[in-house]
Amino acid sequence: MKEPVKIIASLASLLIIVGLLVAFVFAKTIPIRIEAEKREREIALRAMAPEADAIIPIGTWTPYPRKEDEYFKIKVGDKVTGYIISTQGRGYQSFIRILVAVDLDHTIKRLDVIWQGETPGFGEEIEKPKFTERFTGKRLENMELTMINEPGKIQGVSGATVSARAVVTGARLALEMAKERISEESQ
């Protein structure tokens, strides 16, 4: 046999074997992964509205181009009591994933940072209740970041200004979307 043929044959046979191996592991792990992702989402949504009887998806929207997200309605009994919007904010080195729960009149009830990939040691500050609690009771016109404590605005975190601004921007996009779309949609 010629040399190139030998090389191609040895590479091809190896590729077939490793392909089968990867396919086998993928098939074994994918159901567990999907299940775990679903459960994590469920827990995160549940934490946003502990009083809810049901959290029902309404539709999808795009806070940033090609970044699709969902939004949900909170049902207590038969009544819709608010909405949960999954949104994102462009941080220092990652897209920060945020959940925002709003009332029917679009006041923030609760904001959670679900995931962030910001600088270790600084980025964690925006996940803490100390920061996320500053959003409670705020409305669209309050979505502005300040460095000093000003009433009616969101105070930033020193060392994590860009990350904190990303959370404010994500929340603002969510509230703008809520104002535009959710008010006229079916309750």
Added chain:
Amino acid sequence: MFKNGIWGENPVFRLALSLCPAVAVTTTVKNGLLMGVSVLFVLVMVNITISLLKPFIHPKARFPIFMFTIATWVTVIDLILSAYARGVYAEIGLYIQLIVTYAIVFSRAELVASKHKVIPSAIDGLSMGIGFTFALVLISFIREILGKGAIFGIPFAESSPFLLMLLPAGGFFIVGLLMALLNWIDIRFLGKTPISGGGH
């Protein structure tokens, strides 16, 4: 041969290979340990596979074959971790995929696995992997205490005592200091001239 990877030729402290993960993921012991164990798994499996396939590997095509083999085992451990260790995977997932490019795996495949039988190759992978894990755990233990103010994830300080240690620069400081410490122990107590890093 077994002790070789842990002390004499420790991948991080002596060979100075794969410093990227040694600095990037070692902010908590949990992350460092999982990264070390992943590399250990990849090293052992790659060494076994390469030494088994040795008769069929055409010498001219050996680099692509090493690459395929490493990529396969990295994909396997990546899929497993993303299913079973999701919390840690969210933090270090990116670096797990980067194991493909770690010089330590490739150099062991070329230097050891392609020249030795299965058992010695596996032992070498195990030894190098344990050495790597030991290094990562040691670095992350120090960085977690200084940077996060926590031991094994349990915080003892309100805020970070020494924030620099969490940043990449702090990682390099720790790696350098530990390298110096190991060399000092070698000279002072074992009467050896230490081999310097960057050999291959």
